[in-house]
Amino acid sequence: MFRIVNATGGYGKTVIIRDVSIAVDKAEIVALLGRNGVGKSTLMRFAMALIPALSGHVEIDGRNAPEAPAKRAKAGVGYVPQGRYVFPRMTVTENIGVAAETNGHSGRLAVETALREFPMLRPKADDLAGGLSGGQQQVLALARALATKPKILLLDEPTEGVQPSIIDEMAGILKRINRERGVAILVAEQDLDFCLSIATRAYVMEKGSVQLETDRESLRTDKKLQQQLLGV
Amino acid sequence: MELDYLATVLLSSLSSASILLIATIGLAVVFGLMGVINLAHGEFLMIGAYAALTATQYGIPFVIAIPIAIAVTMTIGAVVEVLIIRRLYGRLFDTMLATWGLSIAFYQLAVLIFGTVTPGIGMPQFNLRIGNYSLAGYPLLMIAVAAVATVFVYVLMTRTVYGMKARAAIQMPEMARAIGIESARVNTLTFAIGCGLAGFAGAVLLPIVPATPSMGFAFVIKAFLTVVVAGPVTLTGSALTAVGLGGGASVTASFLTSVAGDAFFFLITAFLLWLYPLGITAKWRTKM
Amino acid sequence: MNLSEKLYQRAGLIFPILATGGALAAASFIDPYLAYVATSWVIFGLLGLSLDLVWGRGGLLSLGQTAFYGLGGYFGSIVAINMAPLTGNTLLWSLPAGAAFGATSAAALGAIIFLARMGPLQATILSYTFTLLLWSLTQSFTATVGQAVVGGDNGLSNIPGVVVGFGQGAEALGPVEVFVTVVIVSAATYFLCWWLMRGTFGRVIDCIRIDAQKAELLGYDIRKYQIANFSLAGAIAGLAGAMFAGWANYLNPSIFSVQEALLVPIYVLVGGLGTLAGAFVGAFAIGGLSFYLGGGAVGGQTTLILGIVLILLVLFLKNGLVGAMGELWRRTLPDPNAAARDAGAVSIDPEVLEGILVEAAQQAGPAKRLATVDLYKRFGGVIPVNKISRTFEPGRPYSLIGPNGAGKSSYLKACVGIYMPEAGSVTVGQTDATNAPIFERVHQGVGVKNQKPQIFGELTVVENLSIAAYARTGDKPAAAGISRQILAMLGFERQAKVQASALSHGQQQWLDIGMVLCLAPRVVLLDEPAAGMTNEETRELSALVRTLARHTTVIVVEHDMEFVRTLEGHVTVLHQGQVFAEGDIAALRADDRVLDIYLGRREHV
Known part of the structure; x- marks a missing residue:
């Protein structure tokens, strides 16, 4: 359904990811594992067309995805960046509303759905997003991406700096959304537990390329693999 | 001092402050939302004034000449954004220099087309009496116009989908594109709206400030300082600083000299910048 | 020419x-x-x-x-x-x-x-x-x-x-x-x-x-x-x-x-x-x-x-x-930066380095310890440095490790004065430096290398080094002598006239380290110095850090655990702005709690 093919890219002259190919099937949840600085975020930005492709491309439903990020978003790619880039001087409601309206959905309905799905946002609905705590911003960024009604959701380190109880809640919501709406999810993570709890398959990255592809079971049991992830 | 004199001074100072605010709003939108210092803002004001003047000379009523002025300046603004400003986003000082070039080019074009002296249009005659003093009504009307214009921009930017897109596109341009906002198109429109507001100011102030090619210079400096002192909460901040600085300068001028008024304006600006290097609203937690 | x-x-x-x-x-x-x-x-x-x-x-x-x-x-x-x-x-x-x-x-x-x-x-x-x-x-x-x-x-x-x-x-x-x-x-x-x-x-x-x-x-x-x-x-x-x-x-x-x-x-x-x-x-x-x-x-x-x-x-x-x-x-004109391409791998002669460090100690005095007491820094609701008390002595290198957002870099920045702490104190040697501006701490002997290579790209390689040396000596011939020494140690003689921006990322890291050495620092803080280096370069760096630690106090923030292991030093694990564990790398590696915070497992926390 969603494929990144031979992705090579980086910033300026520096190539960070080299020849990376990844596929996510319809309604599948796939994890992208690896230590800091192996190129997970760069791959996510490549998938969203936020960095120029030196080579390689992205396919959605077998067709080449458009090259402009705005068009790619409209083609069904939802993106939750690392560091939760919410619009700081807009309210929670506006953050969600503008995402829905831009893609031709009702902003009011989207906000209602989001507040139902993420009750923790309800008391904050009219607050500026910049004033929310880290965990709340992360949930908001997720709610905003969902408001665009994506076919595939790209999550970049969604658990970074988020307290454990919210991480568990987030895992539950992602599984439900995946089940009920059939949204495919690609999640780049360092948090192994989180990945084990939602993903069925994983790619492990090392120095800008995919080192191996593995499944949930071997991740759970293979102590050696775990230490390799830690990098010792 | 008599009470009626004091009231007169206060009202006319408030009216001066409102005139400054009207002239500033467009700049506030462009600088606050887009981070572009449009030194040609004053010339857009001048273009608006000439557009309205020309329209009235063709027999079009003043009230209809105002929207014409807005349309003309918006169109020119959109063209300028596409040709020049678009290439310079994020390069604050380059936009400043390029719009300064634009400003002197527009000025000279106006001299070529209209000459340096132009007939004014009569001020609508109605007066307000306070005690022994009489004030011209039209400048006082500007207090209401400034209020309406501020509220209009506030509603446009906070209550409409366009307003949300415009703010999103400028707060986090990359993220805005990642949720499907065509940032480039939205930015063209925002710049055009800023220029349109300048055109509106030029037209609506025409009875008070006659159209001359150099009228822009007079406005842009104070408008510009007002916006920089205001800081990130552009609209509310600008309204506040316009009333504070413009009103304060006007009160000072009434009691001392007009030079003292200007000196007051610039000194307080320098003082505020020293106190709040990022603008007085840097720590506010409100939207606009 | x-x-x-x-x-x-x-x-x-x-x-x-x-x-x-x-x-x-x-x-x-x-x-x-x-x-x-x-x-x-x-x-x-x-x-x-x-x-x-x-x-x-x-x-x-x-x-x-x-x-x-x-x-x-x-x-x-x-x-x-x-x-x-x-x-x-x-x-x-x-x-x-x-x-x-x-x-x-x-x-x-x-x-x-x-x-x-x-x-x-x-x-x-x-x-x-x-x-x-x-x-x-x-x-x-x-x-x-x-x-x-x-x-x-x-x-x-x-x-x-x-x-x-x-x-x-x-x-x-x-x-x-x-x-x-x-x-x-x-x-x-x-x-x-x-x-x-x-x-x-x-x-x-x-x-x-x-x-x-x-x-x-x-x-x-x-x-x-x-x-x-x-x-x-x-x-x-x-x-x-x-x-x-x-x-x-x-x-x-x-x-x-x-x-x-x-x-x-x-x-x-x-x-x-x-x-x-x-x-x-x-x-x-x-x-x-x-x-x-x-x-x-x-x-x-x-x-x-x-x-x-x-x-x-x-x-x-x-x-x-x-x-x-x-x-x-x-x-x-011929490209002055052409020489950047044929720069070989950096290989440091430990004896040369030793000589430079001994000379630096003669000029700048003995190594100083760096100590923080209850150092505290917050940004809004985030507290990257939460009452850290540590003393660092010369002898063997200290490594600070920890998962993303643990506060390692923030702690280093608070020690240097890039962040001004809200509470607690920083002492360099015997001098309190808590409220000193950056340059004063540098005068007291603190030398810092930040995460990204900070070099003056428009200047040549040798100019970068001599401007650093001049900052300490205030004397042009002396500065030229020191920069020549460091240049030779790094093996950059042929690249002396190359613009620093033309160097590769790894070479820029070396140049930055060279600039820090020009300062003859008594306390050296290195933030992820191995980032962007090849395996070979990382080995050289490890040797350099170990030698350096014999003459000065060295603190390294690092993600690369293999690199930390080769330093054979003292390791401190930071987590949520606090000291979480310490010891040597073998002990920490076996510690399930450390694995947990790295991998985000929650059973043991």
Whole structure:
């Protein structure tokens, strides 16, 4: 359904990811594992067309995805960046509303759905997003991406700096959304537990390329693999 | 001092402050939302004034000449954004220099087309009496116009989908594109709206400030300082600083000299910048 | 090196000499009226030069140069009006007085801007406000100082012309002689600036523009340099103003006007930002254009053309005329950065390093310990450094590890002074450094290498090292000696003249480490030094860090656990801004709690 093919890219002259190919099937949840600085975020930005492709491309439903990020978003790619880039001087409601309206959905309905799905946002609905705590911003960024009604959701380190109880809640919501709406999810993570709890398959990255592809079971049991992830 | 004199001074100072605010709003939108210092803002004001003047000379009523002025300046603004400003986003000082070039080019074009002296249009005659003093009504009307214009921009930017897109596109341009906002198109429109507001100011102030090619210079400096002192909460901040600085300068001028008024304006600006290097609203937690 | 390269190297000296000679030669035959007009272009060029010093080199777009220009003009003229009758000569009074007054007012404004560490926009606006304030104040300012009458809007008249002779009989010069005098004064000023900006002062100013934080991390009190540069520019503007007054015999407040203030950046941009000589080229280009158009067929449309030229310059010719010509010329020369490509892998001889470190200890004293007590730093709701108390001693390296966002880099930044802590204390050796600015901590012996390589990309490799060494020694030959040593140790001799930006990422890391070594630090803080290095380079680095730790206190923040293991040092695990665990790497590796926080498992936390 969603494929990144031979992705090579980086910033300026520096190539960070080299020849990376990844596929996510319809309604599948796939994890992208690896230590800091192996190129997970760069791959996510490549998938969203936020960095120029030196080579390689992205396919959605077998067709080449458009090259402009705005068009790619409209083609069904939802993106939750690392560091939760919410619009700081807009309210929670506006953050969600503008995402829905831009893609031709009702902003009011989207906000209602989001507040139902993420009750923790309800008391904050009219607050500026910049004033929310880290965990709340992360949930908001997720709610905003969902408001665009994506076919595939790209999550970049969604658990970074988020307290454990919210991480568990987030895992539950992602599984439900995946089940009920059939949204495919690609999640780049360092948090192994989180990945084990939602993903069925994983790619492990090392120095800008995919080192191996593995499944949930071997991740759970293979102590050696775990230490390799830690990098010792 | 008599009470009626004091009231007169206060009202006319408030009216001066409102005139400054009207002239500033467009700049506030462009600088606050887009981070572009449009030194040609004053010339857009001048273009608006000439557009309205020309329209009235063709027999079009003043009230209809105002929207014409807005349309003309918006169109020119959109063209300028596409040709020049678009290439310079994020390069604050380059936009400043390029719009300064634009400003002197527009000025000279106006001299070529209209000459340096132009007939004014009569001020609508109605007066307000306070005690022994009489004030011209039209400048006082500007207090209401400034209020309406501020509220209009506030509603446009906070209550409409366009307003949300415009703010999103400028707060986090990359993220805005990642949720499907065509940032480039939205930015063209925002710049055009800023220029349109300048055109509106030029037209609506025409009875008070006659159209001359150099009228822009007079406005842009104070408008510009007002916006920089205001800081990130552009609209509310600008309204506040316009009333504070413009009103304060006007009160000072009434009691001392007009030079003292200007000196007051610039000194307080320098003082505020020293106190709040990022603008007085840097720590506010409100939207606009 | 061929002739073309030699010429290129000295272009800033040779062409201005030729131009000065040409102008003086032309004075013998040009029309007096043209000489009269061209004199003003030279003066505007000088004014542009003053802006280029602060903008092109210093990095601050000042719109206050016309203020210093006007103030220098007024003050110099008032002094000249009163004193010149004593000597006959006018320049003797007006030029020093104008320059001194320009320098003083610039120093005052510069102190406000730089001591407050204002942002670039605020600094520009404040300088602009200063000019506007003068503009409105001078409109009605009237005063009588001796023979001089300052008449507000009516200006200051009766300013004596240029007289170089002495005694009662000395007469004002004619237009051509004035032109010659102004050219000589301006040329002298230009060559002084050229010499100054080519030397260490100019290098430091360049470094501040390129990376102010790094300049401060080398130990330079950047504010002093910035204020000095700004004052120098103010003096030149004041000098130009005094000459302008003598040329025009009259001054009025329009010298402080908006139009005047904004014209100066145009001269600089047209000529070429940062080239110094470009300001004169720009002033002559604009002046000549106006002169030609003023009398030509399109008469009166100079302003229109100026405006369009400015827009086109900003859009398409960012480096101006001189910059563009320099670029064309450079293309014909061999690439000075070619040597960057054949740089071999860095391999450090431990004995050489040992020698350098022993020598550094002789000069800078014994290693110092670094201690923090309850160090605390918060940003809004996030607390990256939450009451960390640690003491670091010389001997073996300390590693700080921890998952993303654990507060490692923030802790390091709080120790260095990049972040000012809210509570707790930092001690370097026996000295409390909690509230000391960065450069003072560097003087106390702290040497820092941040995560990204912080090098001055526009400078050559050897210049990078010597500017670091000079920060410590304050002595040019000594600095050159130290930088040669470090250069040889890194094996960069063949790359000495290469621009630092042309080096690869890994080489830039080495250069940055080399700059830190030039400081002979007693405490060394390294933030992810191995990032972007190859395995081979990482091994070399590990050896270097171990040797370094025998002579100084070394603290390394690192993600690369393999690298940390090879350091064989003491390891501290940070988590959520606090010390989570410590010990050696083998023990920590077996610790399930450490695995948990790294992998995000929650069973044990």
